[in-house]
Amino acid sequence: MAASILNVRDLHFYLFELFDAQALTARPRYAEHSKETYLAAIETGRKIAQRYFLPIRQKVDVQQPTFDGKQVHMLPEIKPAIDAVIQSGLACPEADYEWGGMQLPAIVASVATSFLSAAGSTTLGYTSLTNANCNLIEAHGTPEQIAKWVVPMRQGRxxxxxxxxxxxxxxxxxxxxxxxxxxxxxxxxxxxxxxxxxxxxxxxxxxxxxxxxxxxxxxxxxxxxxxxxxxxxxxxxxxxxxxxxxxxxxxxxxxxxxxxxxxxxxxxxxxxxxxxxxxxxxxxxxxxxMFHMMNEARIMVGTSAALTALSGYQYSLDYAKERRQGRLPSSRDPLSAPVRIIEHADVRRMLLAQKAYAEGAYSLCLFGAQLADDVRTAPDEAERRSAKVLLDFLTPIIKSWPSEYGPRANSLAIQVLGGHGYTNEHPVEMFYRDNRLNSIHEGTYGVQSLDLLARKVPADNMAGYTNCISRMRDDIETATQHPALQEPAAALLAAIQVLEETTGAVLGGMQKLHIDLALANSVKYLELFGNVVVAWMWLKQGIAASAGLARDPHADDRNFYLGKLQALKYFYAYELPEIQVWKQILCDFEDAFYMAREEWF
CATH class of the missing domain: 2.40.110.20 (Butyryl-CoA Dehydrogenase, subunit A; domain 2)
Structure with missing residues (x-):
């Protein structure tokens, strides 16, 4: 089966309709860019992924590196693939032209390298970690250190x-x-x-x-x-x-x-x-x-998790449109032809859940990239400061939510393929294994939840928290102008109230209770906050999709936008309501596992 790596239409939606990356070309740093140069960078990434990474994807997974006591031995095809990335400029796409980079906005760089990450998984880590290493030394090193170490790293040497x-x-x-x-x-x-x-x-x-x-x-x-x-x-x-x-x-x-x-x-x-x-x-x-590099790496981990989830979703979607199996419950004729499995309601459930997780996660990662662009190049100092406060605040969620829900999406992709999903003739089982590591990389769910609740929420008189809530309310106001979004806008407003009540209760408990008990359920707080934030991302996508439908698009685009609205509907109906249960656990300071004794296990 010839399956797509990623949905190009979806990538264009994020860049040009949801986040309006084209507007960044008005800023001096990106003045030489245009929509055409953005598209060219994305196409370059897609071609390199198709030519170098996709053909060796399974070989890389099966033939692991070995060490003979003296040197490492690796699949030889990896080097020309990495060299192709370096020569294209996509190893450091945000870097200055003089360093061999493309001087792309962070949000465009993320999309331009998306095919590479989706097809190459951690193989792309050789260049992405090098890039992050360079960024740290450039920010905190001496001019001599930059000349001695960063220049040859940017060159790919x-x-x-x-x-x-x-x-x-x-x-x-x-x-x-x-x-x-x-x-x-x-x-x-x-x-x-x-x-x-x-x-x-x-x-x-x-x-x-x-x-x-x-x-x-x-x-x-x-x-x-x-x-x-x-x-x-x-x-x-x-x-x-x-x-x-x-x-x-x-x-x-x-x-x-x-x-x-x-x-x-x-x-x-x-x-x-x-x-x-x-x-x-x-x-x-x-x-x-090191937090300069760690925070960059955390966003990279979340982005990798989201893209791996998108890859699994795209593959299982293509499979479900071709694979014939069974008949609908309404069918009374045992001799009728089997239907394509996408016609089964439960398969559509699994596909829609994947879509909601993966596209919600990736939009969150791209929102973080847009904030990074604003920190670096926004024309107004207050806007740069506000973007930095929000990006610092959201980083634990950007890292953790995709790396927790991404593997859930990949698990559903395996299920869509049924027995075939567990075989290495199809890549969905590999996607799951690749993605499972992301919840450990750069700080586990528990570590990130403590960072969010104990540090980020109360920091600077709750500046990041307040910034986040304020921006959500602004988008809710915009959403109410679209008739189809009245209900989800109201639901998100109610979810914010749940979040605020829970936050107040937990912060109060941190002052009155033993701190270990007060923070024992921090993971549920991160999950609650994460679901509200991703619901916000879906409302933003709903606003962009509603605007697209208002332009009376052609049939393919109309279906695309309706698909976005249906995924929004799914997330609000099946995922967002879980915050009510988590609120109860948090506000009651439920101690089921906190009070469990070692001898009881």
Whole structure:
């Protein structure tokens, strides 16, 4: 079966109807762009995905990287695929022209690389993590560090990673043990072990630039004593030439249930006395700097989860339109021809749920990208500040909701294919395995929920929370101007009231109850808030779809818009009402698992 990777019409809807990315060309940074250049970038990404990534998708999944004790061995077709991305400019599409980038808005860059992510899964991580590494050094490094490390990474000669997790310190970065010792030359000797380092070793580039969190000898305990270092695999001289091997060694590879296109490494720093590292910024500010890359990575994770869900939805949709099986309950003739399975109500349920999850998730990720564009280029300072407050606030939801609901969509895609869904002749089981990792990457659901409830909601007199609610109310007001959206607009308004009542109760409990009990149900708070935010995204899509229908479009576009409104209807009827149950759990400070004792398990 020849299935589409993604729905091009849907991508154009997000860019030009929902978020009006074309308006960004009025800003000086994007003045050389137009709708045509946007479309050309998207088409470039689609062609590279079709030519290089799609043909090897199954091979990448089956033939995992290996380590013989000396070097990593990978599927050889990966390198020309990555090289094609680099040569196209899509490895760093937001970067300045002078660095080899396309200087695209973040929202357009997300769509332009969507086919690559959908077809290549974590294989694209080699370039996306390198790009994030560059962005961090550009923001916090010295001009010399930018020239020495960022320039060759932007050129595709070097690759980049982030090295945080340790065998005894995963999410608990305050407990990391990797140490740094100052030398007389002003450099540092790094000693320690890092694990789960995505792209930590490979044969795709001349060098690998690790951004390593470590504690300088004598630094304060906890996260306040953590610093950030550039630690290359190979040392580089003053001319930029790659020289001798640094004291950085690969200890082994992890082999995961999915996401096998990118190596996952255990790396030892300083086995021979200390690997040479270069301090980024000031000492003891490493966590603050690393959050620049972590927050970018969190949005990348959410986007990857959404795109993987969209890929599974598109594949199962194409399959359901072709596969014939069974007859409708109303059929009385056993000799009648089997119907296409999309004609069965339960299959349409699973397809509509996938559509609601995946398209809702991706619109949320693109909204985050639009906020990033506003932070960077909005003409008004107040608008830039407002966008930053909202983006910082929404980041836990942008990361977590797609990575939690994306695998649910992929599970439904497997179910649509029935027995065929569990075989590797079809990619939907691989999509599920690939997507399952996203709920762990860059902070679990629980970690993100604590960040949202304990930090982001009360921060700055609830500035982010208030900003978010205010923008939702603005869109509700707009929606009421469309007759077809009166009911969902009222439902979202009621959902906001549920959210506000729940938030008030939980924040009050944090002042009166033991803090561990008050935060015990934080995951349900994140899920409640996430469902309200995604309902908001669907209302925004409903506004754009209603405007499209008002233009009396041709039949295909009319069906497209009606499909959007039907997915909105599904989400509001089947998903949004769950917040009532979660509100009760949160407001009652339900303690079923909090009070469970270890001996009872």
């Amino acid at each position: 070097f690759a980049g990673t982030m090295a945080m997790t340790e065998p005894s310190a995963g999410s608990g970065l305050a407990d990391l043990a990797t140490s740094a010792t100052r030398t007389e030359e002003g450099r540092y000797l790094i000693t320690g072990n890092k694990i789960f380092i995505s792209g930590g070793d490979h044969n795709l580039s001349e060098n690998i630039v690790h951004l390593v969190l470590a504690r300088i000898k004598g630094a304060p305990k906890g996260i306040k004593g953590v610093s950030l270092f550039i630690v290359p695999k190979y040392l580089v001289d003053e001319t930029g030439a790659v020289g001798s091997r640094n004291d950085v060694s690969l200890a082994g590879l992890f082999h995961k249930m999915g996401g096998r296109g990118q190596t996952s490494c255990a790396i030892n720093f300083g086995e021979q006395g200390g690997s040479i590292g270069y301090l980024v910024g000031e000492e003891n500010q490493g966590i603050r700097y």
